[in-house]
Amino acid sequence: MSQQVAHWLDNLLKEIEGIEVRRKSSRRVRVDVPADALPALLELLQGRAGYIHLSAISCVDWIDDGEFELVYHVWSYESHSLVSAHIRIAREPGVYLSVYDLYQPAAFFERDIHEMYGIHFEGSPNMEKFILTEWDGPPPMRKEFDSEAYINEHLSWQEYNPEWLQELVAEGGGVIIPPEEQRFSQKKK
Amino acid sequence: MVMSRLQKIPVVEEKKGNPLARVFDDLVRFCRSRSLFILHYCTGCGAIELPPAMTSRFDMERLGIQPMVSPRQADILLITGYVSIKTLKRVILTYEQMGSPKYVVGICSCTVNGGMYWQSYATAKKLDEYMPVDLYIAGCMPRPEAVISGLQKLMDRIKNGEADSWQDYYRNYDYYLGNQQKLFGEDWQTPTDIITEAKHYELMGEGTLGQHTRLLEQHQQPLEALEMRLGHKLKEPVE
Numbered sequence: 114m115s116q117q118v119a120h121w122l123d124n125l126l127k128e129i130e131g132i133e134v135r136r137k138s139s140r141r142v143r144v145d146v147p148a149d150a151l152p153a154l155l156e157l158l159q160g161r162a163g164y165i166h167l168s169a170i171s172c173v174d175w176i177d178d179g180e181f182e183l184v185y186h187v188w189s190y191e192s193h194s195l196v197s198a199h200i201r202i203a204r205e206p207g208v209y210l211s212v213y214d215l216y217q218p219a220a221f222f223e224r225d226i227h228e229m230y231g232i233h234f235e236g237s238p239n240m241e242k243f244i245l246t247e248w249d250g251p252p253p254m255r256k257e258f259d260s261e262a263y264i265n266e267h268l269s270w271q272e273y274n275p276e277w278l279q280e281l282v283a284e285g286g287g288v289i290i291p292p293e294e295q296r297f298s299q300k301k302k
Numbered sequence: 303m304v305m306s307r308l309q310k311i312p313v314v315e316e317k318k319g320n321p322l323a324r325v326f327d328d329l330v331r332f333c334r335s336r337s338l339f340i341l342h343y344c345t346g347c348g349a350i351e352l353p354p355a356m357t358s359r360f361d362m363e364r365l366g367i368q369p370m371v372s373p374r375q376a377d378i379l380l381i382t383g384y385v386s387i388k389t390l391k392r393v394i395l396t397y398e399q400m401g402s403p404k405y406v407v408g409i410c411s412c413t414v415n416g417g418m419y420w421q422s423y424a425t426a427k428k429l430d431e432y433m434p435v436d437l438y439i440a441g442c443m444p445r446p447e448a449v450i451s452g453l454q455k456l457m458d459r460i461k462n463g464e465a466d467s468w469q470d471y472y473r474n475y476d477y478y479l480g481n482q483q484k485l486f487g488e489d490w491q492t493p494t495d496i497i498t499e500a501k502h503y504e505l506m507g508e509g510t511l512g513q514h515t516r517l518l519e520q521h522q523q524p525l526e527a528l529e530m531r532l533g534h535k536l537k538e539p540v541e
């Protein structure tokens with residue numbers, strides 16, 4: 114059964130131009146599409162193939178390529194399979210279309226991505242702050258945001274092994290992880 | 303040689319007045335250490351060790367420690383793990399509303415210096431910069447045995463009169479307020495008027511007032527009582 118569905122899905126996907134389909138397993142497909150073809154693809158998947166559940170939208174910042182990658186994961190309850198549609202958009206100005214009219218849960222994911230990466234989704238119902246309501250720095254998941262520099266500026270630091278902690282360690286409490294093992298920036302290469 | 307050793311012997315100054323007062327203080331402290339209420343407020347993942355510590359497996363109640371749901375009626379504020387900066391605001395509000403004497407216990411390495419979130423933009427690193435901490439229980443996360451042994455230590459400290467860091471919040475309010483302002487912005491204000499409380503408890507210290515409290519006074523807005531309304535009406539359904 115699932116072989117059949119897979120075969121049928123592959124045929125369906127061929128209808129879209131510029132698409133690259135990579136089948137990972139009988140129940141998992143990765144498709145790479147040009148950004149402007151994504152709404153059509155999702156419409157097709159939702160309307161004709163039963164992929165009615167948008168499980169997540171994820172985002173990757175490829176700073177060296179100057180691009181964001183957006184991944185739309187859609188799930189079908191009929192064929193029990195997942196399609197991940199990958200698109201790339203330019204990092205500047207970082208604007209893309211909302212898929213809210215196709216999948217309403219997208220509002221939630223898009224708002225989150227907007228907050229964390231600063232991507233603006235046109236047509237999304239709400240681009241207000243979401244979790245970081247009290248944050249006024251830059252979007253923190255962008256690669257150019259230097260978390261370590263930020264905390265050095267705003268928060269103070271104390272030795273991982275202050276003397277009073279050693280007292281606790283002697284009694285069998287506490288964790289000792291030397292900073293060179295814990296901090297990537299101090300790791301010996 | 304002998305002299306220098308002699309000098310190290312602590313000299314306890316006898317209090318004048320009623321000799322029984324001291325006995326009474328000891329009794330009060332003993333009783334206090336035997337009836338502790340922990341505020342049920344969990345900040346991070348370390349909180350997951352509390353249910354076994356409280357319930358039948360390790361049973362904290364045999365030590366006289368119980369959970370309590372409201373800050374006004376609790377003695378111990380357990381900070382069970384990382385505090386995000388948003389949470390820290392709430393923790394400070396909660397702490398200030400607790401009645402004295404109150405004790406803060408930092409569970410987990412995250413409260414010591416950020417733990418595995420040392421590099422995160424979202425969590426505060428050193429809890430003792432924002433409120434005085436009586437005791438840390440380090441570990442990621444500490445097992446219920448460690449939590450209980452830590453609380454036992456707190457009980458000992460209360461009994462011996464050593465756990466008085468809550469007074470430090472009044473005596474050095476300027477320092478704590480300064481750190482809070484650094485993180486939350488200059489117009490940070492809590493509903494509790496710590497300076498008036500410090501005067502009331504006669505705990506004004508050298509560090510109570512300073513540049514940061516002056517800054518607070520500039521921004522401070524008088525608090526208004528919440529409007530009381532009886533028979534709260536639900537919104538009319540839209541036709």
Ligand code: SF4
Binds near residue numbers: 346347382412417418
């Ligand atoms: S110390 Fe470990 S268990 Fe505790 S809050 Fe931090 S990460 Fe979680």
